[in-house]
Amino acid sequence: xxxxxxxxxxxxxxxxxxxxxxxxxxxxxxxxxxxxxxxxxxxxxxxxxxxxxxxxxxxxxxxxxxxxxxxxxxxxxxxxxxxxxxxxxxxxxxxxxxxxxxxxxxxxxxxxxxxxxxxxxxxxxxxxxxxxxxxxxxxxxxxxxxxxxxxxxxxxxxxxxxxxxxxxxxxxxxxxxxxxxxxxxxxxxxxxxxxxxxxxxxxxxxxxxxxxxxxxxxxxxxxxxxxxxxxxxxxxxxxxxxxxxxxxxxxxxxxxxxxxxxxxxxxxxxxxxxxxxxxxxxxxxxxxxxxxxxxxxxxxxxxxxxxxxxxxxxxxxxxxxxxxxxxxxxxxxxxxxxxxxxxxxxxxxxxxxxxxxxxxxxxxxxxxxxxxxxxxxxxxxxxxxxxxxxxxxxxxxxxxxxxxxxxxxxxxxxxxxxxxxxxxxxxxxxxxxxxxxxxxxxxxxxxxxxxxxxxxxxxxxxxxxxxxxxxxxxxxxxxxxxxxxxxxxxxxxxxxxxxxxxxxxxxxxxxxxxxxxxxxxxxxxxxxxxxxxx
Amino acid sequence: xxxxxxxxxxxxxxxxxxxxxxxxxxxxxxxxxxxxxxxxxxxxxxxxxxxxxxxxxxxxxxxxxxxxxxxxxxxxxxxxxxxxxxxxxxxxxxxxxxxxxxxxxxxxxxxxxxxxxxxxxxxxxxxxxxxxxxxxxxxxxxxxxxxxxxxxxxxxxxxxxxxxxxxxxxxxxxxxxxxxxxxxxxxxxxxxxx
Numbered sequence: 058x059x060x061x062x063x064x065x066x067x068x069x070x071x072x073x074x075x076x077x078x079x080x081x082x083x084x085x086x087x088x089x090x091x092x093x094x095x096x097x098x099x100x101x102x103x104x105x106x107x108x109x110x111x112x113x114x115x116x117x118x119x120x121x122x123x124x125x126x127x128x129x130x131x132x133x134x135x136x137x138x139x140x141x142x143x144x145x146x147x148x149x150x151x152x153x154x155x156x157x158x159x160x161x162x163x164x165x166x167x168x169x170x171x172x173x174x175x176x177x178x179x180x181x182x183x184x185x186x187x188x189x190x191x192x193x194x195x196x197x198x199x200x201x202x203x204x205x206x207x208x209x210x211x212x213x214x215x216x217x218x219x220x221x222x223x224x225x226x227x228x229x230x231x232x233x234x235x236x237x238x239x240x241x242x243x244x245x246x247x248x249x250x251x252x253x254x255x256x257x258x259x260x261x262x263x264x265x266x267x268x269x270x271x272x273x274x275x276x277x278x279x280x281x282x283x284x285x286x287x288x289x290x291x292x293x294x295x296x297x298x299x300x301x302x303x304x305x306x307x308x309x310x311x312x313x314x315x316x317x318x319x320x321x322x323x324x325x326x327x328x329x330x331x332x333x334x335x336x337x338x339x340x341x342x343x344x345x346x347x348x349x350x351x352x353x354x355x356x357x358x359x360x361x362x363x364x365x366x367x368x369x370x371x372x373x374x375x376x377x378x379x380x381x382x383x384x385x386x387x388x389x390x391x392x393x394x395x396x397x398x399x400x401x402x403x404x405x406x407x408x409x410x411x412x413x414x415x416x417x418x419x420x421x422x423x424x425x426x427x428x429x430x431x432x433x434x435x436x437x438x439x440x441x442x443x444x445x446x447x448x449x450x451x452x453x454x455x456x457x458x459x460x461x462x463x464x465x466x467x468x469x470x471x472x473x474x475x476x477x478x479x480x481x482x483x484x485x486x487x488x489x490x491x492x493x494x495x496x497x498x499x500x501x502x503x504x505x506x507x508x509x510x511x512x513x514x515x516x517x518x519x520x521x522x523x524x525x526x527x528x529x530x531x532x533x534x535x536x537x538x539x540x541x542x543x544x545x546x547x548x549x550x551x552x553x554x555x556x557x558x559x560x561x562x563x564x565x566x567x568x569x570x571x572x573x574x575x576x577x578x579x580x581x582x583x584x585x586x587x588x589x590x591x
Numbered sequence: 592x593x594x595x596x597x598x599x600x601x602x603x604x605x606x607x608x609x610x611x612x613x614x615x616x617x618x619x620x621x622x623x624x625x626x627x628x629x630x631x632x633x634x635x636x637x638x639x640x641x642x643x644x645x646x647x648x649x650x651x652x653x654x655x656x657x658x659x660x661x662x663x664x665x666x667x668x669x670x671x672x673x674x675x676x677x678x679x680x681x682x683x684x685x686x687x688x689x690x691x692x693x694x695x696x697x698x699x700x701x702x703x704x705x706x707x708x709x710x711x712x713x714x715x716x717x718x719x720x721x722x723x724x725x726x727x728x729x730x731x732x733x734x735x736x737x738x739x740x741x742x743x744x745x746x747x748x749x750x751x752x753x754x755x756x757x758x759x760x761x762x763x764x765x766x767x768x769x770x771x772x773x774x775x776x777x778x779x780x781x782x783x784x785x
Contacts, residue, residue, distance in 0.1 A: 173614050216680070237625055245617045249610060279625050283632025295782065298636055301720045302679060302777030306651075309639045313632060376727050 088183070091175035093160045094579060096182050098478070100157030101471075103185060105547070107149030108464075110193075112540050114142040119536035121519050122529050133219075135519035136204035141192065143207030144225075147325065148232045149189055151459065154467045155328040156181075156239045159267045162474065163243060165572040165579065166261050168252025168588045173245040181238035188231035195224040206517060208318070211299035211310040215291040226289040233278045233285075240274035243267055252571070254590035258352070261570050262345060265352050266331030269359045273320045273327070276363075281317040284310070308373050315366035323362045325459060327355055329426075329466035330397055333419040335570070336469050337401050340416035341408025342567035347400040354393035354400075361390045371442045380439040387437035391430065398427055413565070414488040418469035421496055422462060429457030432507065447517075450510025456503045468495075468546070473568075475553055476560030480578030483553040487545055494542035501535030652721050656740065657733035659758060664698040670759050674703065675773040676719075682778035683711040684745070686719075689752070697761045700735065705774070707743065708750035716744045716783045719753075719774040728770045731760035742779060 081089060090096060117138045121129045130138070160178065164171055172178045195202040200220030205213035214222055247268045251260070260268075288310075290296040297303025299310045330351075338345045345351065367375060367383040375383075401423050410416070432454040436445055445451060468491075475483050505528040510516075514525045521529065563573040575583045643651045672695055674688035685708040695701050709715055719739040723729040734740075738753035745751060759770065 174618070241618060241621045241625075244621055245614055248617050249614050275621055275624050276628050279627075279629035280632040280635075283629050287633075287636075301722075301775060302718060302779060303782065304720075306639070306643075309636065312639060313635050316635070317632075374724075374726055 089179070091171070091179050092581060093164050093172045093175070093178065094478075094581065096172075096178050097157045097159075097161030099182050100153045100160055103182070104150050104152075104154035104157060105550075107145050107153065107189065109543070109547075111142050111145035111150055112543065114138045114145070116537060116540050118142065119533040122521070123533040124530070125521055125523055125526050127520055130519070132519045133201065133204055136206075136517065137196070137202040139517050140203045140206050141196075144192065144203070144229075145189070146459070147207065147321070148229070148236075149185075151325045151463050151467070152236060153185060155267075155270070155325075155463075156236075158328070158332070158467070158470050158474075159239075159243055161478065162572060163246055163264060163267060164250065165575065165583055166264050166570055167247060167250060167255060168571050168584045168590070169246060169250035170582060170585045170587075172242050173250050174242050177238050178242055181235045181242065184231050185235050188228045188235065191224055191231070192228035195221045198224070208314060209285075209288060210314070211288060211291065211307050214288050215299060218292055222288060222292045226285045229285045230282055233282045236274050237278045240271035240278070243271040244275070247271075252584070252587040252590055258349065259590060261331075262334040262348065262351050262355075263328075263331040266327045266334070266355055269355050270324050270327045273324050273359055273362065277317045277320040277324075280313065281321075284313050284317060287313075308370075311370045311373060312367065315369045316363075318369065319366040320359070320362040322455075322458075323358060325463050326426075327359065329422065329463045330355060332466040332470040332473075333401060333422050334397075336415045336419045336473050337404050337423075339473070339565050339568040340413060340419070341405045341410050343404055343408040345400070346403035346406075347396070350396055351400055354396040357393040358390060361386060361393075365390065368437055368442075371439050372446045384437055384439045388434060391434055394430055398423060398430075409567075413472075414483075414485070414492055415469045415473035415565075417489075417492045418465050418472065421492075422465045422469060425457055425461030425465065425500075429454055429462055432457065445510060447515055448510035449506040449514045449516055452516050453503050453506035453510060456506070460503065461499055465495075468492075471550075473565070474572070475550070476564045477572060477577050477579055479554050480560055481553050481557035482560050482564060483549055484557065487549040487552070491542060491545040491549060494545065495539060498535050498538035498542055502532055502539050503535075505532050505535075652723055652729050652732055652734065654740065656737070657735055657758075659700055659733075659735045662698045662700075662758060663761070664696050665761055666696050668697055669694050670697060670763065670767070671769045672701075672757075672759070673769065673771045674705075675771060676705065677773070677775050679775055679777045682715065682717060682776055684709055684715070684717060684776060685750075686717075686774070686776045695759055697759045697763055700756065700758045702754060702756045705738065705753045705755065706750065707745065707753060707776070709745035709747060712747045714744065714746045714780075715778055716742050716780045717776050718742045718779045719776050722773045722775070724771045724773065725767060728763060728767050731763040731767075732770060732772065733758050733760055739774065742783060744783075 087095065087099060090099075115138075117130060118135065121127070121135055160172065163169075192202070198221065203209070203214070203221045203225040204219055205217075209225065214225070247260070247264060287296070287298040291298050291300060291305075297305040299305045299307045301307065334345055334351060365383055365387045367379060368387045371380055371383075405420075412420075432450065436442055436451065436454055472483065472488060509525055509528050509532070512525065514521050560577040562576050564577065565573075571584070571588060572579070574588070640651075644653065671692055673692040674690070676686045676688055678684055678686050685706070687706055689704040689706050693701055693703060705719075707717065721734075721737070721739050723732050734755065734757050736754060736756040738755065743751065743753065
């Protein structure tokens with residue numbers, strides 16, 4: 058893709074005054090901003106704060122599980138920790154981080170001046186802190202925070218709720234509305250704001266993955282909203298959607314929830330595919346291998362995500378046909394995912410690879426995400442799932458795909474674009490420390506969980522049998538090491554914002570894309586005149 | 592401003608307007624999907640019921656009395672039907688089958704009794720909800736008459752014998768030799784009152 062380099066500085070001075078020519082100052086700038094870069098930064102900071110909050114809860118869990126027996130917290134508080142840790146990491150850390158990246162990069166990548174609906178963009182960010190304030194405030198209520206698991210299975214969240222259900226439901230409603238508005242913005246931007254000449258099949262893969270993810274969000278977040286509404290009315294208004302006494306069915310809850318829940322897990326991984334499909338070619342100095350197969354693979358994964366939900370419920374007593382159907386459909390997902398992994402490997406093959414930190418995180422992503430994918434395949438097999446169900450094997454699986462998968466890709470993206478965002482190069486030594494500490498500790502943290510699960514240690518229980526003690530000790534040490542390693546990243550980012558070596562417009566010689574044609578840091582307004590794509 | 596510049600500006604404006612219009616169109620379409628999927632979430636409730644009714648998945652039995660007309664009896668097979676009862680949290684009733692299991696031929700009509708006693712000092716309305724295991728046997732378990740079709744009010748300390756009349760359908764899959772019928776009793780006093 059060749060592009061005309063736009064001189065945005067002069068553009069900026071001359072453009073007419075309808076928009077914010079001058080940034081407002083202080084808090085007002087951030088409250089009122091409709092600028093995609095400001096909103097992207099806010100999303101990213103918010104998700105990092107939530108990441109540390111949810112991480113602190115994970116450390117409470119790991120501290121309790123350091124030894125067998127109950128030492129630090131009560132079982133009920135332990136349940137609140139596992140529940141809110143899950144909710145915060147899914148809805149507060151991973152998803153907003155991706156939305157932040159989308160806000161920052163999408164308009165620049167498609168050559169648009171901003172997101173299509175800037176005011177909506179402001180709203181979709183600013184309702185998020187309220188959602189999490191509601192959720193976290195329940196810790197200070199008499200009844201405590203939600204303790205029924207992030208999956209809020211009925212009747213745990215209805216009949217046996219500790220009284221926090223209303224807080225939980227309204228928080229999820231707001232998060233859902235925020236996600237839907239963000240997703241609509243992304244789709245509308247991509248469909249209407251692309252620079253002239255940028256056909257769909259010329260869009261960077263990053264744009265494609267966010268496009269498809271946004272559609273998934275629009276399709277399933279309303280279902281989640283419906284589910285929590287039913288839980289709300291069941292708990293407080295006497296309906297019985299999930300209550301057998303009134304003709305409802307608690308198993309139906311699981312069907313409706315996982316109809317949302319399974320596409321949701323792809324919402325958290327497809328953008329990760331987009332990020333590493335950007336970074337791996339850049340540091341291999343080759344074009345992405347099999348671009349169009351990557352697009353089709355992403356689309357097929359998104360489609361398949363709608364017909365595999367019941368693999369989360371093999372043990373609910375489904376008929377054999379159902380179990381086989383969901384087993385084979387789930388295994389089918391390995392095909393497009395395999396295409397992706399092979400394409401990344403083929404992109405690196407005979408490339409002129411250099412190991413800058415974004416590349417390190419990307420390579421770690423490919424390897425560790427594949428491990429998570431394989432344990433997912435094991436879980437997909439109905440007969441063996443009866444053994445693995447609700448054990449630490451499941452915990453190991455989804456942390457491999459979400460931490461070493463989604464989170465590592467976010468780090469890769471953050472390191473890749475930090476020079477563009479701040480105008481300075483990050484401290485390379487610190488970034489290497491961050492990577493290697495994270496890599497070693499994350500495997501110490503999650504790998505032994507596979508063995509714990511195979512040996513039968515159930516998840517979401519604050520105590521365990523003595524034979525699990527040694528592995529749990531190592532897991533907890535890994536957990537604390539991983540948590541502390543993330544503080545290196547915080548220091549690095551703050552240092553990078555404050556100063557450092559000046560970044561050129563294109564700090565990575567193999568990088569491609571419109572975002573590298575504008576100066577570093579990216580000017581407040583970019584592409585007010587669309588670039589032309591040949 | 593020269594003529595040409597103003598023309599340029601004009602065409603830019605019309606470009607922007609068409610862009611605005613297409614943005615609005617896309618937003619409207621997407622909002623339709625959002626509302627549609629919100630509705631679909633709720634539509635899954637009746638759909639699920641219909642699906643379970645047709646397939647008998649989930650052990651849900653029919654809430655409608657089956658007619659016992661022109662049913663032939665297959666004396667070659669014998670099916671064991673077991674009865675289980677449990678009371679849901681918060682209903683102070685004794686509730687048990689008067690016989691734990693019966694052997695029936697497919698097509699044969701059987702009557703069994705269940706015993707319930709309100710052991711509290713207040714009047715309570717109970718509702719028994721049946722469930723069949725294995726789930727795929729549910730559509731072959733035909734209730735001609737069942738106390739579970741209606742709610743059961745009992746005054747304080749009152750007791751009652753409740754009848755169930757059923758037969759097992761001839762089409763019951765060959766590999767099923769035991770059917771377990773489980774009743775859970777719920778307190779529905781508050782919803783009946785209101």
